[in-house]
Ligand SMILES: Nc1ncnc2c1ncn2[C@@H]1O[C@H](COP(=O)(O)OP(=O)(O)OP(=O)(O)O)[C@@H](O)[C@H]1O
C-alpha cells in the first residue's frame with residue numbers, strides 16, 4: 392500500500408512539507424503575538440477593574456477582537472487576498488498564508504493573553520501599586536512575570552491552533568503538509584500519502600504540546 | 615506629639631450598579647510619629663477602606679489625607695508614587711511575587727525605586743536577617759509557611775526605609791503563636807527603626823498586644839480614638855464597649871442587675887482579690903466575664919462581676935474592691951439591655 396512513499400521525490404516533498412508547515416506556523420504565531428499581546432494587555436488594563444479603566448477603548452478592542460474571531464478562516468483568507476498581494480507579492484504560497492494566519496490568530500492570541508493576565512492575583516498588583524510602581528513596571532514585572540506559566544501554556548495552544556489552520560490554508564494553495572494531503576489524498580486518491588501527511592501533522596502538534604508542557608513545568612516556581 | 619498622618623473629614627462612597635455603600639463617613643484622625651495605631655471594628659466597618667485611603671490606593675470621595683503635611687489629593691501621579699515609597703504596606707494574604715525567590719521579592723521595591731542591583735541585594739540580605747529568614751533567601755514563596763511569607767513581606771516593606779507601615783489584617787491568616795511572633799516583630803521594627811505602624815484587626819487581643827493607640831470604626835464612622843489604656847479602661851461608645859467587653863450587651867448581661875466592671879492595671883493579681891472578697895463578705899458573686907493576662911506576674915485585663923441583689927453585701931463588696939485601689943465601674947447601661955447605651959454612640 393505504501394509503494395508511493397518509496398519514491399525519493401515523494402519523501403523529499405514530505406520533508407519540505409514539514410519545513411514549510413513549521414515555517415508558516417512559527418512565523419504566523421510570532422506575528423500574531425506581536426499584534427495580540429499588546430491587545431491582550433490593553434484589554435486587561437482598560438477594563439473596568441483594570442489599572443486604567445477606559446470604557447470606550449475597551450469596548451472598541453473587545454468588539455474588534457470578537458468580529459475578527461467570528462469570521463471563518465477560509466473567508467478571512469479570501470477577504471485578505473489584496474493584503475496578501477501587497478505584503479507577499481502574491482495571493483498564494485506559504486509567505487502569503489502567513490499574512491492571513493497572523494490576522495486570524497491575533498485576536499485569538501489577544502484573548503489567551505487576556506485570560507492569562509486576569510489570573511494574576513489582584514493582591515499582588517495592589518502590593519506593587521502600594522510600593523509606588525508605575526503602570527509599565529506593573530505590566531512587565533508583575534502581570535507578565537507572574538502570568539509567565541499561563542502565557543506559555545497559552546502559546547502552546549496558539550501554536551497548535553495555527554498549525555491546524557495552516558493545514559486548512561493548504562486547501563487554497565497555502566503550501567505545507569495540508570496542501571500535500573489535499574493534493575495527493577483528495578484529488579489523486581493516494582491514500583498512503585495522505586495518511587503519512589496526517590500522521591506528520593499529529594506528530595508536530597504532539598511535539599509542540601510536549602515542548603510547551605515541559606517548558607512550563609521547568610519554569611514554574613509555584614511547585 | 616508630632617503628627618505624621620492626618621485624615622481630614624474623609625468619606626468614601628462606592629457606587630455599584632444598583633446601590634451605593636458609604637464605606638467611610640467623614641473620618642478625621644491624627645496619628646503621631648512613632649505610634650502603633652490599631653484600627654478595629656466589625657467586618658464591613660470600613661477598616662480596609664480607611665487604610666487604603668492612607669496611601670491613596672483608594673481615593674476618598676471627599677476629604678483628604680496628609681502624610682507629613684503633604685496633601686495627597688494635591689499631588690501628581692509621580693509625586694504620589696514617591697510618597698508611596700515612604701508608606702509601605704503588608705497584607706493578610708502576603709501578596710508576594712510567586713515566580714520570584716525570597717531575595718528577589720525583597721529587592722522588588724528597590725528595583726522600583728531605582729536602587730542599584732548590587733546595593734539592593736546587599737540590603738535585602740540584611741533585611742532578611744532582621745526578620746530571621748537569612749537562610750531562605752533562595753527559596754520561593756510557595757515553599758514557605760504563612761508566618762515565613764509574612765516575614766518576607768515585612769522585609770520587603772522595609773526595603774525603601776519607609777516612615778509608615780500599614781498592615782491590613784497582617785496576622786489574620788496565621789495561627790495564634792505565629793500571630794504573636796509577627797506582632798512582636800512589628801513592635802521591634804517600631805522601636806528600632808521608629809516606623810509608625812497602622813494595624814488593622816478585628817481582634818482586641820492584637821490591639822492589647824502591641825498598640826499604643828486605637829481607633830474604633832463602626833459602620834464607616836470613627837466611634838472612638840485614643841490611647842489603648844484610655845479606651846480600654848473607659849470605653850465611651852457602644853461600639854467600643856462591645857469590643858472591650860467582647861459581648862453583645864443584649865445577650866448575656868440582659869438579665870443581670872448589679873454589674874460592675876473591674877479593670878486590673880499594674881498593682882493587683884486578680885484571683886486572690888476576688889477570692890478574698892468572697893471570703894470577707896461571705897457572699898458569692900457571679901463572674902460574667904474574665905479577660906485577664908498575666909504579664910510579668912501582674913494581672914492586666916478586666917472582669918465583669920454580678921454582685922448579689924442584697925444592697926448591703928453589694929455595697930460592702932464595692933467598698934472592698936475600691937479599698938484595694940482597683941478601678942471599679944458600675945454598668946448601668948447593661949442592666950436594662952443594650953438600648954440604654956445606644957444613645958452615646
Ligand atoms: N471596591 C469596592 N466596591 C464596592 N464596595 C466596596 C468596595 N470595597 C469595600 N466596599 C464596601 O465598603 C464597606 C467597607 O469595606 P471594608 O473592606 O473597608 O471593610 P472592613 O472593615 O475592612 O471589613 P473586613 O473586616 O471584612 O475586612 C463594605 O460594605 C464593603 O462591601
Ligand SMILES: [Mg+2]
Nearest residue numbers: 661662663783
Ligand atoms: Mg478588610
